[in-house]
Amino acid sequence: MGLxxxxxxTTASDGTDAPSEAVxxxxxxxxxxxxxxxxDTAAGVAEAxxxxxxxxxxxxxxxxxxxxxxxxxxxxxxxxxDPEAPALRTVLxxxxxxxxxxxxxxxxxxxxxxxxxxxxxxxxxxxxAVLGRPHMAELLMRKGYVSSVREGFERYLGEGxxxxxxxxxxxxxxxxxxxxxxxxxxxxxxxxxxxxxxDEVTEMIEYAKSLxxxxxECFYSEHSAEDERWLLSMAERYxxxxxxxxxxxxxxxxxxxxxxxxxxxxxxxYDVLERLKMLHRSSARPAR
Numbered sequence: 690m691g692l693x694x695x696x697x698x699t700t701a702s703d704g705t706d707a708p709s710e711a712v713x714x715x716x717x718x719x720x721x722x723x724x725x726x727x728x729d730t731a732a733g734v735a736e737a738x739x740x741x742x743x744x745x746x747x748x749x750x751x752x753x754x755x756x757x758x759x760x761x762x763x764x765x766x767x768x769x770x771d772p773e774a775p776a777l778r779t780v781l782x783x784x785x786x787x788x789x790x791x792x793x794x795x796x797x798x799x800x801x802x803x804x805x806x807x808x809x810x811x812x813x814x815x816x817x818a819v820l821g822r823p824h825m826a827e828l829l830m831r832k833g834y835v836s837s838v839r840e841g842f843e844r845y846l847g848e849g850x851x852x853x854x855x856x857x858x859x860x861x862x863x864x865x866x867x868x869x870x871x872x873x874x875x876x877x878x879x880x881x882x883x884x885x886x887x888d889e890v891t892e893m894i895e896y897a898k899s900l901x902x903x904x905x906e907c908f909y910s911e912h913s914a915e916d917e918r919w920l921l922s923m924a925e926r927y928x929x930x931x932x933x934x935x936x937x938x939x940x941x942x943x944x945x946x947x948x949x950x951x952x953x954x955x956x957x958x959y960d961v962l963e964r965l966k967m968l969h970r971s972s973a974r975p976a977r
Contacts (some may be wrong), residue, residue, distance in 0.1 A: 692720030693957050694948045695749065696878070696906065699725065700815070701733030703823040705939030708733035711947070712740035712748060715977050718948050721910045721959050722747035723793035729755055729773035730819045737760050749962070752777075755784075755856075756894065760887075762859055764878035765897075766906065766932065767868035768971050770847070774976035776870030777971045780859060780968075785819070791856050798852050799825070805832055815864020821943060822846045838941060846851065857879065862936055865900040871974035874969040876904040876932045880923075891923065898927050903968050908933025910950035930968045933960050962969060 698704035699711050706714060708725060715723045725737045725748060734750045749753050764873045767907035770777060796808050798836050806828055808820075815824050824842025825857055835841045859867070868875040877897045887913045894905065905921040908931070937947040949955050 691719060692948055693958055693959055693962050694720055694934050694937065694955075695722075695724040695751070695768070695932055695957070696722060696909070697937040697947060697961065698724050698727050698939075699737070699818050701725075701730050702727035702819050703821060703938060703941060705900070705941055707791070707817075708737035709740040710718030711939075712737050712744055712746050714947055715746050716744040720746060720948050722749065722962050723947075724749035724751040724766075726751040726753040726766055726934070728753050728819065728821075729788070730769070730781060731770065731777065732819070734772045736940075747962075748946075750869070751873075752780075753863040754867065755858050756861040757838045757858040758861045758896070761883055762858060764874040764890075764894070765861065765868065765882060765902065766877065767871065767873040767877045768965060770868060770871040770873035770934075771976040774871035776867055776977050780863070780867045780965065784859070786973050787857050788819065788821065790910075791854055792825075795822075795852050796825065804829065804834060814909050814948075815932075824840040827941075860902050860967040865897070865902055869901050869974050870977050872974060874904065874965060874972070875900075875902040876906055876930075877902050878906045879909045879911065879936070880905060880920065882909075882911060887919070894923055894927060898929060902929070903972055904932045904965060906932045906934065908955055910945045910955060912954075916952075930959060930965055932965060933961060 699706050699708045727733055732753050738748045749768050752768050754764055754765045756763050799806050811820050811824055826838040828840045829835050865875045905924045935945050935950045937945055
């Protein structure tokens with residue numbers, strides 16, 4: 690069995706590869722399966738699935754939903770979703786409306802302070818993307834206001850920056866329920882990335898499981914070997930499944946490589962996906 694990558698982003702959200710390009714890259718790397726998990730959208734799934742059939746790469750339809758937990762932005766991955774499920778489309782439309790209003794507000798603040806930026810230009814440059822701060826930061830970089838996307842966040846758009854505006858999010862409970870309602874499997878993404886001490890991560894895992902999350906993302910580009918061991922022990926302790934992926938974004942995160950993570954720290958075997966499929970079959974709800 691080959692290797693897999695169950696966490697990646699494309700131009701449908703904040704990645705730099707089109708969905709079909711991401712699949713082509715997976716094929717060139719010899720990956721047997723990938724999951725497309727764009728932020729708060731399933732718009733790239735159809736294109737990726739078609740490319741997967743053509744290139745012999747299994748494509749798991751997925752998503753990564755932003756959710757609120759203790760005033761923090763916690764991500765819930767959804768695998769095996771039906772992108773057309775009404776339960777999912779309703780939530781994504783609310784997220785889209787909120788994002789549009791937030792984008793316009795932030796861009797107008799920048800423009801009022803003399804930055805040469807507009808929503809119309811962002812839409813022209815990124816016609817297929819769900820626009821957000823990464824696109825704003827990239828445009829600021831293109832125009833010479835900052836030297837990198839990271840600097841754009843650190844100086845202007847990140848938390849604490851003059852143009853930072855917290856976004857309204859659905860609750861973690863709603864995120865899990867939405868994934869389950871679209872026929873999917875809910876997975877707690879990269880639990881150690883939220884800056885909680887281990888005892889609070891444990892509480893978060895317990896809470897996610899109580900909502901219906903069935904697995905934990907244990908294999909991840911930013912996890913150390915010790916992190917991985919601890920999360921695997923948590924999955925075993927709570928009777929949850931195990932997932933993993935690189936969180937590939939293309940050139941927006943140049944330190945992360947599809948399939949192999951950071952400095953080659955990932956090599957996720959196909960049997961991880963097989964076990965998730967078994968878990969999904971045993972717990973799936975029909976899409977609604």
